[in-house]
Amino acid sequence: MKILVTAKRVEDAESKIRVNPQGTGIVPEGLKYKINPFDEIAVEEGLRLVAKHGGEVVVVSIGGKEVQEQLRHALAMGAHKAVWVNHAGALDQLAIAALLAKVVEAEKPDLAILGKQSIDDDQNQVGQYLAEFLGWGQATFASKVESLESDAEKGKHPGVMLSADGKAVVVVREVDNGLATVECQMPAVVTTDLRLNLPRYASLPGIMKAKSKPIQELTPAGLGVDVTPKVVIQKMVPPPARKAGIKVPDVATLVDKLKNEAKVV
Amino acid sequence: MPVVLIVAEQQPDGNLRKATLNALTAGKQLAERTGAELHVAVLAKDASGLAAELKGHGAKVVHAASSPVFEHYLAETFAPAVAELAQSLGATFVGGASTAMGKDLLPRVAARLKAAMATDVLGFEGSGADVVYARPMWAGNVVAHVKLTTPVQVFTVRPTEFPAAPTGGAEAEVRPFTPKTEPVKTRFIDFKEVKSARPQLTEASVVVAGGRGTKGDFKEIEALADVLGAAVGASRAVCDAGWVPNDLQVGQTGKVVAPKLYIAAGISGAIQHLAGMKGSKTIVAINKDPEAPIFQVADYGLVADLFKVLPELRQALQSK
Ligand SMILES: Cc1cc2nc3c(=O)[nH]c(=O)nc-3n(C[C@H](O)[C@H](O)[C@H](O)COP(=O)(O)OP(=O)(O)OC[C@H]3O[C@@H](n4cnc5c(N)ncnc54)[C@H](O)[C@@H]3O)c2cc1C
Ligand SMILES: Nc1ncnc2c1ncn2[C@@H]1O[C@H](COP(=O)(O)O)[C@@H](O)[C@H]1O
Numbered sequence: 221m222k223i224l225v226t227a228k229r230v231e232d233a234e235s236k237i238r239v240n241p242q243g244t245g246i247v248p249e250g251l252k253y254k255i256n257p258f259d260e261i262a263v264e265e266g267l268r269l270v271a272k273h274g275g276e277v278v279v280v281s282i283g284g285k286e287v288q289e290q291l292r293h294a295l296a297m298g299a300h301k302a303v304w305v306n307h308a309g310a311l312d313q314l315a316i317a318a319l320l321a322k323v324v325e326a327e328k329p330d331l332a333i334l335g336k337q338s339i340d341d342d343q344n345q346v347g348q349y350l351a352e353f354l355g356w357g358q359a360t361f362a363s364k365v366e367s368l369e370s371d372a373e374k375g376k377h378p379g380v381m382l383s384a385d386g387k388a389v390v391v392v393r394e395v396d397n398g399l400a401t402v403e404c405q406m407p408a409v410v411t412t413d414l415r416l417n418l419p420r421y422a423s424l425p426g427i428m429k430a431k432s433k434p435i436q437e438l439t440p441a442g443l444g445v446d447v448t449p450k451v452v453i454q455k456m457v458p459p460p461a462r463k464a465g466i467k468v469p470d471v472a473t474l475v476d477k478l479k480n481e482a483k484v485v
Numbered sequence: 486m487p488v489v490l491i492v493a494e495q496q497p498d499g500n501l502r503k504a505t506l507n508a509l510t511a512g513k514q515l516a517e518r519t520g521a522e523l524h525v526a527v528l529a530k531d532a533s534g535l536a537a538e539l540k541g542h543g544a545k546v547v548h549a550a551s552s553p554v555f556e557h558y559l560a561e562t563f564a565p566a567v568a569e570l571a572q573s574l575g576a577t578f579v580g581g582a583s584t585a586m587g588k589d590l591l592p593r594v595a596a597r598l599k600a601a602m603a604t605d606v607l608g609f610e611g612s613g614a615d616v617v618y619a620r621p622m623w624a625g626n627v628v629a630h631v632k633l634t635t636p637v638q639v640f641t642v643r644p645t646e647f648p649a650a651p652t653g654g655a656e657a658e659v660r661p662f663t664p665k666t667e668p669v670k671t672r673f674i675d676f677k678e679v680k681s682a683r684p685q686l687t688e689a690s691v692v693v694a695g696g697r698g699t700k701g702d703f704k705e706i707e708a709l710a711d712v713l714g715a716a717v718g719a720s721r722a723v724c725d726a727g728w729v730p731n732d733l734q735v736g737q738t739g740k741v742v743a744p745k746l747y748i749a750a751g752i753s754g755a756i757q758h759l760a761g762m763k764g765s766k767t768i769v770a771i772n773k774d775p776e777a778p779i780f781q782v783a784d785y786g787l788v789a790d791l792f793k794v795l796p797e798l799r800q801a802l803q804s805k
Binding site: 404 | 676679685726730745782
């Protein structure tokens with residue numbers, strides 16, 4: 221099977237993110253960039269499915285030339301080829317999904333696996349837009365029944381399974397109040413939640429091999445997609461600050477404060 | 486008259502999800518800013534009960550679609566129906582709560598309506614065509630003010646930022662609607678509900694949450710929660726380990742809660758966790774590491790071993 225996965229470049233989850241004084245963006249100093257954590261899980265899931273059922277994993281990233289780093293990372297994990305849509309400016313989820321739809325039309329994968337959300341924009345939209353644009357089924361927030369520290373996880377079985385006839389994917393979705401299982405005929409869009417798998421580390425041979433794997437370059441103009449943002453950020457502000465609290469020496473003081481100061485118990 | 490259409494949500498147990506009422510308040514605010522009328526849509530196997538319940542919460546019209554197709558929620562069946570209704574009403578704003586369903590459904594509705602979308606809206610500014618949405622980015626480290634420039638605008642709201650729409654005032658008209666149905670490519674198989682006798686995490690006024698520091702032993706967390714009538718929450722580390730159900734995760738990618746009291750025990754306070762509980766009124770942190778970042782947001786910090794102090798705290802509160 222052919223699986224398309226995405227690899228957005230985002231600030232490392234450990235980075236300290238602060239709004240710049242002009243309110244036009246974030247302070248760039250000291251930031252490190254990585255593949256979006258959910259997308260790393262998508263790459264991993266693609267690789268596991270292909271290990272089980274055969275086929276190839278194509279990784280796509282949209283952004284300026286620096287996103288090639290994230291594509292190389294996915295290639296080093298084991299993805300077979302990469303597609304880079306070169307666009308340096310602002311992009312919203314509508315544009316990303318429209319571009320991905322074009323790449324999907326060209327690549328014709330059986331499955332597109334995306335992250336459920338990017339940890340910079342936190343929009344949680346692209347997979348759903350993409351599924352609708354393509355007229356495909358969607359299974360968002362793909363998770364696993366067993367914990368990530370279970371033996372099954374250690375055995376690296378995919379959490380996304382194929383149906384008995386191999387024509388559909390069966391996905392356990394993490395939703396409010398529990399887990400919902402759905403079956404989507406392929407081709408389909410799946411988006412990953414955190415508990416789908418633990419991504420592998422790229423091995424040294426993997427990193428070496430990635431250097432010679434192909435990265436195909438495309439552009440929005442070449443794909444015929446107008447990427448003028450429809451989600452326009454006018455300004456950014458810091459979130460409301462909490463006033464500094466105090467440390468209490470013991471449980472008795474804590475209970476007293478909760479009763480008489482905060483009046484919450 | 487322009488219309489703000491809010492999509493209601495039925496829980497698997499058949500009841501209205503409370504977050505719908507918070508979304509209705511957001512819808513009302515938006516309707517006031519844009520001179521629009523507030524409508525609400527409910528889709529279910531039998532929508533009549535929920536429609537009757539929704540009638541008294543401030544909307545002008547409740548649109549109710551009853552069909553076996555809507556027995557189990559699927560984006561593929563709900564999105565075309567909501568989009569069709571929005572188009573027939575000429576709705577310029579379509580929204581809902583940012584629950585798992587809202588986050589799955591509304592982007593697909595937006596795609597059908599060629600609309601741009603804002604997720605997890607915290608509040609609105611401006612009026613008329615210049616409405617601006619405030620929404621979190623980077624795990625809530627940034628609040629962005631965004632404009633959507635498409636003719637139809639779609640959004641989900643963070644329920645903790647809007648009070649529940651009260652009852653009272655004029656009763657809404659209930660209008661049945663029968664959307665066209667198309668064959669879909671997705672089939673519902675089953676739903677495994679996490680049942681708990683405790684209040685729901687997103688609705689509780691007190692939350693007691695445990696982290697990796699519990700080493701998976703939630704007995705004292707649960708016992709304290711029971712004394713306080715509280716919900717139990719957890720950090721990602723705890724859910725990943727399979728110690729508690731995933732549904733209890735609080736944070737950027739879990740539930741966002743804002744109870745009057747949040748007690749965090751054995752949780753370090755990573756930004757992704759803070760993103761889900763920083764809005765709580767009073768925060769108590771119990772951690773044996775005095776440098777743990779959780780203390781930076783805690784009103785009351787106790788540097789201690791949770792296994793020692795949680796039983797003490799429970800006993801002190803029990804005998805109050
Ligand atoms: C994309 C992404 C999304 C994420 N989303 C979320 C999310 O939604 N929610 C979330 O919670 N996390 C999330 N995380 C994970 C987050 O970064 C942290 O890894 C996680 O919150 C840590 O959980 P913890 O505080 O329980 O564990 P740790 O960070 O390991 O902290 C354990 C704490 O317990 C204390 N402790 C140990 N023993 C005791 C004792 N006996 N008594 C008292 N204290 C003790 C320690 O001092 C320590 O501070 C996300 C991460 C990423 C990358
Ligand atoms: N620039 C991008 N390049 C590749 N994939 C992307 C890009 N932006 C978003 N995505 C994908 O869409 C998912 C959801 O993103 P979002 O809707 O922005 O939260 C991400 O996890 C990625 O898989």
